[in-house]
Amino acid sequence: MTIYANTPWNDLTIGMEASVTRLCVADDLIIFANSSGNMNPLHIPDADGDGDGVPEAIAPSAWLGALISGVLGNRLPGPGTLYKSQSLSFHGRARAGEELTARVRLTALGPDREATFDTWIEAADGTTLASGEAKVTAPVAPQSFSAEDVPGLTVRSHVHFDRLIARAEHLPPIPTAVVAPESPEAIAGALLGRDHTLITPILVGNAALIETAAHEAGVSIAGLELIDEPDHDRAARRAVALVHEGRARAVMKGHLHTDVLLRAIVKREGGLRTGRRLSHVFVMDIPGIDHLVLVTDAAINIAPDLTTKIDIVQNAIDLALALGIDQPKAGILSAVETVNPAIPSTLDAAALSKMAERGQITGGLVDGPLAMDNAVDLEAAVTKGIKSLVAGHADILVAPNLESGNMIAKQLTFLAHAEAGGIVVGASVPVILTSRADDEAARLASCAVAALYGAKLP
Structure with a gap:
């Protein structure tokens, strides 16, 4: 004082x-x-x-x-x-x-x-x-x-994303199949990634709509490969085929429904499955926080069971490592920080923590159950007597289900003024999911995350 x-x-x-x-x-x-x-x-x-x-x-x-x-x-x-x-x-x-x-x-x-x-x-x-x-x-x-x-001030700058983008710009641009970039926002986001040498877009979709969208966005698609496929289901399958052909090493969502794209990716025959469950990770740059925060899963797995959560945690740790976070700390969230048989998410959290101790989850530290406050605030953790290398320092916030994960990510975006990029992990290549609400910074950050993650994949 x-x-x-x-x-x-x-x-x-x-x-x-x-x-x-x-x-x-x-x-x-x-x-x-x-x-x-x-x-x-x-x-x-x-x-x-x-x-x-x-x-x-x-x-x-x-x-x-x-x-x-x-x-x-x-x-x-x-x-x-x-x-x-x-x-x-x-x-x-x-x-x-x-x-x-x-x-x-x-x-x-x-x-x-x-x-x-x-x-x-x-x-x-x-x-x-x-x-x-x-x-x-x-x-x-x-x-x-x-x-x-005197009240403090928080400057709404996003220095962590700036560093990510700067790191990714030194990598070769990752060839990316962009599915149905048929809106001005979708085509502009893809070309923004290209302009920062993060991705090399291959445009797959309705050629006439893509050209119209580019004109409305005031951007040029001259020199880019454009594959005319008006049907969204077939466009998604064609993008997946480009990966199998070795022509693309990432897939990016354009102006189509997420489930249409994911349906092509998770197909048992001809999809992009690996041995893991797919999960989505928001990578968030929060003003006033001195490190990136990853939130998962807020977009794909609605009510994950313990087996699915194992993959969700491992996927997030692998992504964090690719982003340069040494020994990522994953906090498994619940409403309370003690194990309560009446709250199933606390049982899952305890099991995940023990599995990490036994080497069944690798690459990072895992602890839970943790409430949101003691996962991110050290003083709150100390006040509640929690002794943990993760509590108060969590880089990764693992939500109990999709609803809570989505609320956490949206609250951080709209109340804490965070920028949020993110990708789907667990497939054989990174999958960039963009939203119509994403601004340029979020779209660019998602491309940077995909480039850095893709560089670490076999």
Whole structure:
């Protein structure tokens, strides 16, 4: 807990100094842009403000001045201080990633509790970036303030997806049979993956509708292979055949019903079955969470039994490993964190945990039953006395059934502002399931996930 205490007027003496050192991070620039309305791209991380092809991420000069305000308001004189004036001259620039120190020195005391300070900002090497003078009205009485009384902020950026996409862009694009991309959203999503060198689309569907959709989306399909198959059932089967022919190493859903696509994939003869049950995994980038979160199964297995859940957990662990998560931690969710024979999902969770201990599920840590709070929040786990390497640190959330999994994923998307990509795993190739509600970031992330997962398959 950080407590800020002031120095009242009667205790101020000429020559007193105070300083604050902090690291300028990209989120500082985003927050300042939103709070000030200054959207100058020179100050926006990852934006190119001068057209030279290189992002600048220059800290706004007014943001530097705000650091001085922080010293005066928190340190000297501290809580209860009010600004009267501030002059500043700027001698250099700061950028995201640099450490800065704001300093103040008391130079004069005047009538009506007026205190005058020299103010300046230094870079880590001691270079002065800004200097000036501030006049404030100092507080008359002792006062302290807890930083915990101020609400926190969460920046809605999706850095984890950015890293996934950057990793996948270094791989050869994965040849992908895109089934019935006959809407503007579907064809644009496929071409977005192509433009980022994640996939090489092979378009399978009604050629006339695909060409119309491309025109409406304002994209060109010139140079792409287009297989004209107006019937969705036959288009799905043709996409599966492309995999068997070695021409495609992934399948992507376009503008058709999911069950039509999956029916072709799970056929015993000519499908893409392996020895495992298919399951869907949402890969979620949640603002404020310092790691990816995988949610499964929210799209395919309605009421999975224990045998199916074994495959669901193993599929998710394998995907997490392909995404670069070392020793994934899978939390098996239920309504409670203790085994209760009246709640079948707690029995399944306990069995899955023991199976992982015995090596029947490999590649990660598995624990359950866990309630949602103690799966993702360490303080909640400690409060309930749960001793586990998974509790509070879960990378994978395994839902008891499809309804609960779908609710978790939708709540994280629409209430926590998460971006959600995802694929079907357990087939011989990754299957990209997109939704009409997916935005460009979600479609691109799904292509990146498929590329990274596909690179790990035999």
